[in-house]
Amino acid sequence: MQIPYYVDLLGTLVFAISGALAAFGKKLYQDIFGVSFTAFITAIGGGTLRDIILGVHPLSWIADGNYIIAIIAGVLLTVFFKQYIKRIPRTLFLLDTLGVAIYTILGVQKSLSHEVNPIAAVILGMVSAVFGGVLRDTLINEIPLIFKKEIYATACLAGAFLFVILNHYGVQADINFFAGVGLIILIRVISVKYKIALPKLED
Amino acid sequence: MQIPYYVDLLGTLVFAISGALAAFGKKLYQDIFGVSFTAFITAIGGGTLRDIILGVHPLSWIADGNYIIAIIAGVLLTVFFKQYIKRIPRTLFLLDTLGVAIYTILGVQKSLSHEVNPIAAVILGMVSAVFGGVLRDTLINEIPLIFKKEIYATACLAGAFLFVILNHYGVQADINFFAGVGLIILIRVISVKYKIALPKLED
Amino acid sequence: MQIPYYVDLLGTLVFAISGALAAFGKKLYQDIFGVSFTAFITAIGGGTLRDIILGVHPLSWIADGNYIIAIIAGVLLTVFFKQYIKRIPRTLFLLDTLGVAIYTILGVQKSLSHEVNPIAAVILGMVSAVFGGVLRDTLINEIPLIFKKEIYATACLAGAFLFVILNHYGVQADINFFAGVGLIILIRVISVKYKIALPKLED
Numbered sequence: 001m002q003i004p005y006y007v008d009l010l011g012t013l014v015f016a017i018s019g020a021l022a023a024f025g026k027k028l029y030q031d032i033f034g035v036s037f038t039a040f041i042t043a044i045g046g047g048t049l050r051d052i053i054l055g056v057h058p059l060s061w062i063a064d065g066n067y068i069i070a071i072i073a074g075v076l077l078t079v080f081f082k083q084y085i086k087r088i089p090r091t092l093f094l095l096d097t098l099g100v101a102i103y104t105i106l107g108v109q110k111s112l113s114h115e116v117n118p119i120a121a122v123i124l125g126m127v128s129a130v131f132g133g134v135l136r137d138t139l140i141n142e143i144p145l146i147f148k149k150e151i152y153a154t155a156c157l158a159g160a161f162l163f164v165i166l167n168h169y170g171v172q173a174d175i176n177f178f179a180g181v182g183l184i185i186l187i188r189v190i191s192v193k194y195k196i197a198l199p200k201l202e203d
Numbered sequence: 204m205q206i207p208y209y210v211d212l213l214g215t216l217v218f219a220i221s222g223a224l225a226a227f228g229k230k231l232y233q234d235i236f237g238v239s240f241t242a243f244i245t246a247i248g249g250g251t252l253r254d255i256i257l258g259v260h261p262l263s264w265i266a267d268g269n270y271i272i273a274i275i276a277g278v279l280l281t282v283f284f285k286q287y288i289k290r291i292p293r294t295l296f297l298l299d300t301l302g303v304a305i306y307t308i309l310g311v312q313k314s315l316s317h318e319v320n321p322i323a324a325v326i327l328g329m330v331s332a333v334f335g336g337v338l339r340d341t342l343i344n345e346i347p348l349i350f351k352k353e354i355y356a357t358a359c360l361a362g363a364f365l366f367v368i369l370n371h372y373g374v375q376a377d378i379n380f381f382a383g384v385g386l387i388i389l390i391r392v393i394s395v396k397y398k399i400a401l402p403k404l405e406d
Numbered sequence: 407m408q409i410p411y412y413v414d415l416l417g418t419l420v421f422a423i424s425g426a427l428a429a430f431g432k433k434l435y436q437d438i439f440g441v442s443f444t445a446f447i448t449a450i451g452g453g454t455l456r457d458i459i460l461g462v463h464p465l466s467w468i469a470d471g472n473y474i475i476a477i478i479a480g481v482l483l484t485v486f487f488k489q490y491i492k493r494i495p496r497t498l499f500l501l502d503t504l505g506v507a508i509y510t511i512l513g514v515q516k517s518l519s520h521e522v523n524p525i526a527a528v529i530l531g532m533v534s535a536v537f538g539g540v541l542r543d544t545l546i547n548e549i550p551l552i553f554k555k556e557i558y559a560t561a562c563l564a565g566a567f568l569f570v571i572l573n574h575y576g577v578q579a580d581i582n583f584f585a586g587v588g589l590i591i592l593i594r595v596i597s598v599k600y601k602i603a604l605p606k607l608e609d
Contacts, residue, residue, distance in 0.1 A: 028350050033350075033357050033360075033401055034350055035404065037349075052255060052458055053468065055464065059256060062256065062319050063319075068320075115464050117469065153443070154439045199437065201441060234607060243529070258461075266522075266523065271525045
């Protein structure tokens with residue numbers, strides 16, 4: 001299944017908002033450069049790392065100015081409507097979850113079409129979805145979300161794994177896509193709702 | 204306009220000095236490896252990231268040993284003449300400003316010649332100028348200079364933007380080059396002299 | 407000399423163990439994702455950066471699933487036999503030293519076969535050996551080992567330099583390989599045994 005182009009742009013916008021909001025939380029970054037830079041890094045980080053690892057050029061935001069326009073839109077929305085956006089944390093959580101889920105499966109699809117072995121494709125799918133957030137958190141000096149309590153990257157790995165398995169058995173691409181995305185959303189929602197974390201390994 | 208080769212090497216040397224000096228400020232890095240490594244990262248960081256994003260190979264310091272010789276020269280100058288160099292902070296500031304300005308416009312030029320959309324070229328120009336410094340500051344565990352009070356990366360963005368605009372309207376390459384470099388230097392000098400910062404966004 | 411394939415895989419496994427053990431030392435990372443992710447980054451970091459800088463694709467762990475299997479094996483060994491592994495710190499030190507030495511010379515060889523000038527090849531050899539450890543230490547928020555007291559990266563540089571010199575004078579590849587690896591191990595063992603550090607530069 002081909003993800004519609006505007007879904008990809010919407011994902012970029014959502015990631016930009018998450019980066020801009022994070023920057024607003026830190027005094028140091030509360031000018032238009034700090035907020036824009038953090039938004040930019042968050043939005044393009046994962047796909048950029050994935051494409052550099054795959055050796056795919058040009059990167060999408062390099063070839064197509066619409067990605068940067070989506071990021072600028074995300075920054076402006078955050079600057080002007082911050083208080084409204086913050087009032088809808090659940091909406092933001094769902095958007096982030098949807099974005100991460102779609103980017104994971106997109107990343108797996110793209111990896112499989114570039115000489116990538118299936119296990120590496122699962123890892124690259126996860127990386128392309130979460131690395132922007134890792135850069136965002138590192139930049140504002142927070143512990144990356146992927147290492148925090150709730151199940152985050154592991155949900156992406158599970159969805160990516162399901163996609164690779166179904167793909168291997170020749171399941172139709174559309175079903176496969178929704179199965180992968182759905183599993184990620186399901187795990188993420190359940191783990192947040194019931195505060196489920198991965199078990200600690202005994203020391 | 205073709206930047207003379209030795210200007211590029213001189214920029215590398217100046218960035219290496221700035222990295223070596225920063226390492227001397229931290230106990231942990233005060234041996235010849237720590238100082239050299241920080242100088243190296245500072246000098247090649249921006250151009251390396253730009254070329255990796257553009258997919259341009261081989262990188263200049265990989266193909267041409269003179270860049271590394273320039274870095275070694277910067278390290279030796281710092282090790283042996285540190286006290287003299289520190290006495291000329293204004294000279295260093297001007298060298299850094301000149302280096303950053305030239306690298307920005309060089310980065311924009313190179314990006315435009317590689318299928319890059321104009322907005323992405325502006326961003327890549329800025330990134331190639333400032334990323335070495337970001338790595339330097341991260342390595343020695345300081346808040347990156349680009350997030351500090353004075354206008355730094357934003358000056359690069361402004362100069363890069365002017366260059367792209369003039370270039371679009373077919374202004375002659377030489378004038379264009381000096382206009383971009385000049386604007387960056389102007390903004391940087393004025394913002395430091397009058398302690399002008401970007402306005403904080405209201406929270 | 408061609409390094410046997412299984413030596414490369416063994417090196418990957420050893421780096422994975424060192425990453426997994428480091429993650430166990432930090433509360434935050436003590437779940438299966440944190441431990442696996444740190445092991446993965448440690449094992450593939452250096453080679454990935456080297457190949458991205460060289461513009462070589464596909465990366466080995468992308469094309470060949472056995473590298474990831476070696477990492478998973480390293481993680482499982484650490485999870486189930488942690489207490490036994492910790493009892494053999496000297497063995498671990500020797501394995502790490504051997505791994506770093508072999509990766510350095512492998513990196514130099516690979517670089518020289520890709521239009522790389524000799525000094526850059528020395529640096530890239532060192533980088534491919536130590537960068538995984540730098541990522542590991544950064545991730546778990548420790549000062550990178552390469553900046554700590556004992557001679558580490560400098561040993562790699564020395565061995566890589568010897569290799570490049572001997573190679574330049576046409577010494578037979580096998581002798582050359584063992585000379586480079588041997589020098590790295592020798593310097594590393596002596597510097598740890600006698601607690602030799604690089605001299606501090608006077609401030």
